[in-house]
Structures are given as C-alpha cells and as structure tokens.
Amino acid sequence: MKNSMCLCGAVVVLASHGFLLADVIGIDNHPGSGPAEVWRVDPLTGMTTPVGAIVQWTSAYIPVASAGPGAFFALSPVNLYRYSFYADTNTPYYCVETVCPYIGDYADVFGSYYALGRLGNGQPQSLFRMTDTIQGGLHYEHFDYIGPLQLPLQAPDLSIIEWDPAVGLYGTDGTSMGYLISLTTGHATPLAPLQALIPGPAFFITGLAPDSDPRFLIASSASYPMPGFTLISRLDPLTGFATPLNISPLNLVGLADIEMPEPAVAWTLAGGIALMMALRRR
16 A cells, blocks of 8 residues: 555656646737637747637737746736636736836746836836735736836837747837846847848737747737738847748737646546556555
8 A cells, every 4th residue: 555655646746747838829809899719829830720719808808928837818908817728717917006007018937927018108118027916816916116128219119028038038119129128127138120031011020929949939910900910920039030930810919828738747647546546456
C-alpha cells in the first residue's frame, strides 16, 4: 500500500507540472451586437480556425492579454473582462481609483499585468502596473503609476504593448516605430522603425501576441470598424521587420495568448490513477 501511494504521488506531481501549450486567439470584431466569435490564429501559418462563441460578450470586445491557464483578458468599450474557457465564466474588473487612468492596452509579464494609459486628457502617456483585489466577490483594479513613456517630440502615442522574452516589454504606435519600455521607470527607448513586405495603409498593427519563437511576436493588422480583412504577420521587434503569414477575412483587432493544458497531461493523470487502483487491488 505504501509503495502504491508513493507511485501515485509521483504521477500526480508529474501531471501537475505538465507543459502548457500556448495558443493565439482573436475575436472577429464587426458592427453589431451578436456574440463574440473566438478564432485561433496559428502562429506558424497565420491561418485562422473557429474556437467558439462567447454569448456574454459582443463583437466589440478586444483581446489584450493572457489571464492564466485557459483564460484571457479583453477590453470592452467600458471595462476589462476575464473569460475562462474552463469554467465558462465572464468576470468584470472595476476600477476604484480616485482617478482611473484611460487604459489602452495590457501586457502579461510572468503573471504581473502592465497597462498603457494616461491619468487624464492632456496628461502624458504612461506605464502602470495593475493589481487585482476581490471584495464581496467582485474584482477591482488598482493601478500603480510607474512613469511617463517620454516619447520623442512629435512621436505618435503608443497603442499596443506586449511582452517579448528576448527583448522585454515592447510597445509600438502601430504605424512607424517600436520601443523598449522600462518596467521600472516607464521610459520608452526607440528600437527600430516598422517595416513590412506589404507596405502601405494595409499594414497598421492593431494587435500583438507572443510567438512560439521568443525572438518574434505575432501581429494583426485589422480594418475594424470598417469591414475588410486582417493581415497576420510575424514581427521582429529588434529590426521592426514584419513578414506576412496570412490574410484572413476576419477583423481580428486584438490578439491574446492563452495557455491550454497539453493533452498528454490529462492522459498521464488518468494513467496514474488507473495504475494506483490496480496496485491497490493486489
């Protein structure tokens, strides 16, 4: 009996430390109030396949960041929301600060969430760190001010931030320049101008997500709110060079990575339980 319990414990520990497979997802943003249609973006080919629909959301929700295993954050026109595929739960996050910053985008940095925003009209664009507190079963956002981006004069505001393991916190205005943003000061240092194999107005980065190769990011260039298409590209933050992967008929304004358990993990756990039961019957 003691041996069987030790063996089962080893199998369960192995299962709980199974690898997680990261998927890139987007929502087809289009005018109307229908449910939010979630699509998977293949980071190798840029091809899109349907995942399902979130009936609690409309098509105006924009994915912005991972939110733990099986979940992601999305911005609505009003609040930040977290959706879990596991529990099929839709959780709003409310700002309770005296002055809530105007948030434009979020980035997941090893489970810590950084936000791009400003404290009011006319205030400099800055970096914040978001923390979550739960009171009475409700989630509330708190924003710790880190510092202004201090962009060069006449430079456009940044519209997107994303964590790149090989670079750091990357930000871009979507049209001209990429920056490295300090997590301690908020200062944005120019990295490289954006370049594309397909130049012109079609190349306007609206969403970013981590790539399977840590040297790159997956970028979406959508035409929302106008009906049209999305160009999916692989972006090198260090050079600003974007390689087109696919043109999708969807409007995927924002992207987010979502961690899903590797199928082998479930089989490992099931096999361990079956083995324990067999040993107990001996």
